[in-house]
Amino acid sequence: MTQQQPHPFDRALALDHSDLRAGLFAGTTSPDYWNMIGPFGGTTAAVALQAVLRHPDLLGAPIALTVNYAAAIEAGAFDVQATPARTNRSTQHWTVQITQAGASGAPQVTTTATVVTAVRRETWGATDLAMPAAPAPQAVERVTLGPAGVAWIGQYEMRPVGGGIPARWDGGGDHSETLLWVRDALPRPLDFPALAAMSDLFYPRVWLRRATRVPAGTVSITTYFHAGAAELAEVGTGHLLGRAVGQQFRNGFFDQAAQLWSEAGTLLATSNQIVYFKE
């Protein structure tokens, strides 16, 4: 009999609870998804969403997720509180807070989030943002570049079609758009937490735009989910095409618009974030 190890992403999402109905969960940061000075923001977003998805009062599936990175999460234990602020007939509004014990032992807020879930019904539909043209994933070289000590990058199979990390940091950048194929390095069927995490996997647009590395970090991310669980299941372990572009860089902050399509061309998620940068 073989016992299968849980996927690293499922380990990162693992939440304990003493009273499920109260929506209070306990988690631990994952070394597998460690970033430079805290967990990869994508896993933090996924954990906030996961607390809602685990709540027994959940209505429907995720429509919108906003995560505000109030402070770096330190390695170790954290608590997640998910609260249904309002439940309607077919939509539900959630607030989420992640806290860690501070120096004094009192809980400090590291992350605030809001989630909208809804029961979706079949309607008319259309896409006004076509998938960009790209060669098949297999035709694009996989990269594993990333700063030393950044574990999370190794958890993804990334194949940049354009706008990869600059080969020379020579200040010569002239655009801020990245297009890449991506999926979990260790195959894992796509679900909402994975989509939430992948929406945050683009390196800082300011690095590309300036071909210069400056300190940068996401302050707030908002992701809209355009597909249901059945459509995500259809994608399975397939590649997603991700696109990210900066829009406005000014006085310490820039915004990034991002999209994720299935290989079949379905726009699964659109995401925006505002990012702090220095200098």
Added chain:
Amino acid sequence: MTQQQPHPFDRALALDHSDLRAGLFAGTTSPDYWNMIGPFGGTTAAVALQAVLRHPDLLGAPIALTVNYAAAIEAGAFDVQATPARTNRSTQHWTVQITQAGASGAPQVTTTATVVTAVRRETWGATDLAMPAAPAPQAVERVTLGPAGVAWIGQYEMRPVGGGIPARWDGGGDHSETLLWVRDALPRPLDFPALAAMSDLFYPRVWLRRATRVPAGTVSITTYFHAGAAELAEVGTGHLLGRAVGQQFRNGFFDQAAQLWSEAGTLLATSNQIVYFKE
């Protein structure tokens, strides 16, 4: 001696408080900005932001605002609670809730919001989203069309360059993009609450895309502010160029990306929302 009436938008933003430090404010819905079954969502967003801006512990200026419309606000009194969840050296994270007394008298959440404020410093900057070409505002005809009983539309001077409300509801739509000049009908110098409200003034993209009117309402909006108070003051009572486009319409929801530029071409705000629609 003449006494000047406050601007209707300032009346809509008026908040009382019994204990400013506690961040609990009391407001009243404005008939001037009434929409079909509740206040114009832009004023609700502006009120949530205003509570943060009025709080004595405020650090810096708004960077990001997310407002979730959990339930329609009824005409009359409401309460706003603004809480600084985390204060860092140069950024601050806020949670906001708007409540109204329900049928039983107990407070019901109508709106949740998060706000990030920050002290901005001068840095390198660039725009990767150029202002679309448009004739001067004076060269574009002003429209005052809107469904009967929708007061808020009259509060804005709107001059659509393209993508105005369909003249014929004949199901013949083929795009979802609107471009228009806008400012307060009664002149009022631009500030952050006004920018938050104007980010929400585009009529539902699904109406344009289908040239069909279906029930629709914003569920969640996120606005990023790219300018400081001094830059907004420079705009003064000038026109803004607004652009809005739908991206994905599917199974009861669509998202809208929007931008607001000053007439001089500065990208002041980028905004995204997810909108419920029927059929």
